[in-house]
Amino acid sequence: MLDTVVNFAGDPAKMLAVTSSIVMAVLLLLAYKRFEKVSLLYAHLVFVLAPLFYFALSVNCSFGFAKSLLAWCTLIFAKAVIYLLPVAMASSFVAGYIFIPRLYEAKGKRLNVKWFNRLCAKHGLSASLFILDKAKPTAFTAKKNVFVSVGMFEQLSRKELEAVVLHELYHIKHNSAWNKFSASFASWFSPLAMFSGKSDDERAADTFAAKEQKTWRFVESAHRKVDNDKWY
Amino acid sequence: MKETVTDFDSLLSPLEQEVLQVLWPAKSMRVREIHSKLKKKVALSSVAVILDRLFDKQIVTRTIETARGGARYIYTPVHDRKAFEKSVVESAVNKLIDTFGDNALSYFNERFKR
Numbered sequence: 428m429l430d431t432v433v434n435f436a437g438d439p440a441k442m443l444a445v446t447s448s449i450v451m452a453v454l455l456l457l458a459y460k461r462f463e464k465v466s467l468l469y470a471h472l473v474f475v476l477a478p479l480f481y482f483a484l485s486v487n488c489s490f491g492f493a494k495s496l497l498a499w500c501t502l503i504f505a506k507a508v509i510y511l512l513p514v515a516m517a518s519s520f521v522a523g524y525i526f527i528p529r530l531y532e533a534k535g536k537r538l539n540v541k542w543f544n545r546l547c548a549k550h551g552l553s554a555s556l557f558i559l560d561k562a563k564p565t566a567f568t569a570k571k572n573v574f575v576s577v578g579m580f581e582q583l584s585r586k587e588l589e590a591v592v593l594h595e596l597y598h599i600k601h602n603s604a605w606n607k608f609s610a611s612f613a614s615w616f617s618p619l620a621m622f623s624g625k626s627d628d629e630r631a632a633d634t635f636a637a638k639e640q641k642t643w644r645f646v647e648s649a650h651r652k653v654d655n656d657k658w659y
Numbered sequence: 660m661k662e663t664v665t666d667f668d669s670l671l672s673p674l675e676q677e678v679l680q681v682l683w684p685a686k687s688m689r690v691r692e693i694h695s696k697l698k699k700k701v702a703l704s705s706v707a708v709i710l711d712r713l714f715d716k717q718i719v720t721r722t723i724e725t726a727r728g729g730a731r732y733i734y735t736p737v738h739d740r741k742a743f744e745k746s747v748v749e750s751a752v753n754k755l756i757d758t759f760g761d762n763a764l765s766y767f768n769e770r771f772k773r
Contacts, residue, residue, distance in 0.1 A: 577731060
């Protein structure tokens with residue numbers, strides 16, 4: 428197996444292809460960080476994995492039995508990754524983008540209120556507000572729906588609630604859920620993707636809410652009320 | 660029976676007892692209403708946590724009310740004070756009988772003869 432790797436690494440044409448592919452992956456990752464387009468992240472994944480498949484496909488099985496078994500294993504592994512990638516992505520997509528939001532929609536109760544519709548119209552969004560039967564204050568988005576627990580309504584003032592909803596509308600506007608999913612999915616297959624994490628997404632959503640309300644007062648007081656450990 | 664908030668010490672926390680003392684006469688109340696009627700000054704979130712625990716223990720029930728662009732729970736005690744006390748005694752006696760069997764029964768007989 429080591430001979431195979433050395434032979435592969437010793438071939439200038441093959442190494443040029445591998446290096447070009449990795450450079451392309453890095454460039455696409457940098458472009459993703461700059462332009463925040465998820466398609467660039469998936470394109471980077473193709474270029475990160477390409478050298479592995481190229482290596483697997485360039486291995487010939489003309490040497491001894493044990494070595495050819497190793498080559499066979501490498502091929503199987505490469506094929507498994509090729510077949511697994513779309514299957515894993517499709518099943519994650521179905522679960523995260525179709526099944527889980529539908530489940531929450533079924534559990535929640537749609538609330539048609541003027542103040543929420545006004546906020547959506549202002550930002551050009553067609554989102555829906557759902558109430559969750561939960562006393563613990565919590566809010567999140569799934570697809571184009573905002574889910575807010577009864578506990579959140581009970582404990583926050585109208586302005587604080589508006590800050591929470593604006594925070595969630597930012598996530599819908601910037602497709603945060605899909606971005607987060609894509610980044611964690613990519614990091615499973617590419618070590619480079621680990622450096623693309625966008626941990627400041629929550630802060631950006633808070634900043635958006637504060638900017639819209641022209642004050643940090645309600646964002647901060649909502650955090651103070653919600654982020655306590657009494658519920659754990 | 661003297662109505663103090665320490666009647667159910669072994670079963671309920673002091674705040675749970677105080678919340679029930681407010682809820683029993685009113686029958687149905689919102690979290691904010693209960694919070695405003697408590698003698699002890701506690702955070703609204705503490706009252707919400709306590710009511711959620713009482714709901715989990717099936718001592719209160721709740722329904723969602725949607726009004727004025729929002730939602731809130733209306734809490735209702737499952738039993739009134741008297742029925743609650745009865746159910747507490749019943750479950751305690753049943754537990755003693757289940758654990759000690761005939762010994763518990765003979766003790767009760769002796770106790771009631773006194």
